[in-house]
Amino acid sequence: MPDQITPVIGLIGGSGLYDIDGLQDREWRRVESPWGEPSDELLFGTLDGVRCVFLPRHGRGHRIPPSELNYRANIDVLKRAGCTEVLSLSAVGSLNGDLPPGTFVIVDQFIDRTFARKKSFFETGCVAHVSMAHPLCPRLGDAMEAAARAIDLKYKRGGTYLVMEGPQFSTKAESELYRAWGCDVIGMTNMPEAKLAREAELCYATVAMVTDFDCWHPDHDAVTVDAVVKVMTENASRAKALVRRVVPMLGAPRGPCPSGCDRALDNAIVTPEANRDPALMAKLDAVAGRVLKAA
Numbered sequence: 001m002p003d004q005i006t007p008v009i010g011l012i013g014g015s016g017l018y019d020i021d022g023l024q025d026r027e028w029r030r031v032e033s034p035w036g037e038p039s040d041e042l043l044f045g046t047l048d049g050v051r052c053v054f055l056p057r058h059g060r061g062h063r064i065p066p067s068e069l070n071y072r073a074n075i076d077v078l079k080r081a082g083c084t085e086v087l088s089l090s091a092v093g094s095l096n097g098d099l100p101p102g103t104f105v106i107v108d109q110f111i112d113r114t115f116a117r118k119k120s121f122f123e124t125g126c127v128a129h130v131s132m133a134h135p136l137c138p139r140l141g142d143a144m145e146a147a148a149r150a151i152d153l154k155y156k157r158g159g160t161y162l163v164m165e166g167p168q169f170s171t172k173a174e175s176e177l178y179r180a181w182g183c184d185v186i187g188m189t190n191m192p193e194a195k196l197a198r199e200a201e202l203c204y205a206t207v208a209m210v211t212d213f214d215c216w217h218p219d220h221d222a223v224t225v226d227a228v229v230k231v232m233t234e235n236a237s238r239a240k241a242l243v244r245r246v247v248p249m250l251g252a253p254r255g256p257c258p259s260g261c262d263r264a265l266d267n268a269i270v271t272p273e274a275n276r277d278p279a280l281m282a283k284l285d286a287v288a289g290r291v292l293k294a295a
């Protein structure tokens with residue numbers, strides 16, 4: 001592992017975020033992945049001299065629903081494009097009366113209730129178990145918080161994001177259950193994205209932008225796409241301002257991640273070298289190349 005790296009900032013734009021303002025030398029480019037088709041081409045560019053790579057999570061034109069996203073290909077192409085950190089920008093419903101629409105939550109925990117998605121790069125032929133105890137990178141969270149404060153955003157540091165399968169919104173009983181579990185926001189996409197980012201040794205942070213009160217709040221109508229899109233349009237311009245502010249804060253050459261995100265695979269692979277499947281090893285070249293090459 002080098003002493004110093006120059007960060008490349010990956011940005012995953014969720015609902016309502018299909019482009020990034022102010023990118024210089026911008027170019028949409030297709031990046032091939034052995035894991036299949038990512039959501040779209042990647043938008044390469046620089047912001048104040050810092051290299052950025054943007055991916056619209058659902059594709060331009062919002063074509064792909066949460067359960068059909070190829071999360072593995074999306075993370076793999078960001079890694080192949082040289083990203084060292086990934087900032088996820090996502091629309092969410094609020095499960096907490098203190099987090100009204102328009103609030104930005106810098107998430108620090110997830111509960112993963114998804115069940116119909118490929119969740120790991122590691123399969124038969126190479127088994128690995130990474131830690132997800134702390135799924136978000138605190139260093140990126142610090143930068144997000146500093147940027148949010150600098151542009152006077154209504155934000156909260158810390159919060160638990162419940163990831164549901166969707167695409168239908170929750171029943172009232174589910175919404176109440178997640179509130180009883182202490183969850184703050186609900187969405188459909190950040191898992192397995194965060195798990196795969198961890199396996200790919202990428203620092204990952206989520207800014208969850210509240211669009212609605214889901215369906216539990218006695219004084220608010222149950223969530224609809226209309227309501228989400230209306231608030232998302234207002235949130236999107238704030239999200240773009242946040243990106244413009246945070247990227248320069250993250251661009252300076254840095255040492256290894258203090259939380260170890262970039263070393264997540266150290267001691268994670270259980271399968272001895274002799275038992276590993278060569279075809280799977282080839283697919284893992286980008287996400288796990290650091291540890292596989294060293295083996």
Ligand SMILES: CSC[C@H]1O[C@H](OP(=O)(O)O)[C@H](O)[C@@H]1O
Pocket residue numbers: 013014015016057058066089090091092166186187188189190225228
């Ligand atoms: C359009 S409302 C539901 C949709 O929005 C969120 O997507 P993303 O996280 O990509 O912003 C939510 O998770 C659902 O997929």
Ligand SMILES: Nc1ncnc2[nH]cnc12
Pocket residue numbers: 091092093094164169170186187188211212213214215223228
């Ligand atoms: N209430 C909600 N449930 C799930 N995903 C959402 N995205 C935005 N609002 C949501």
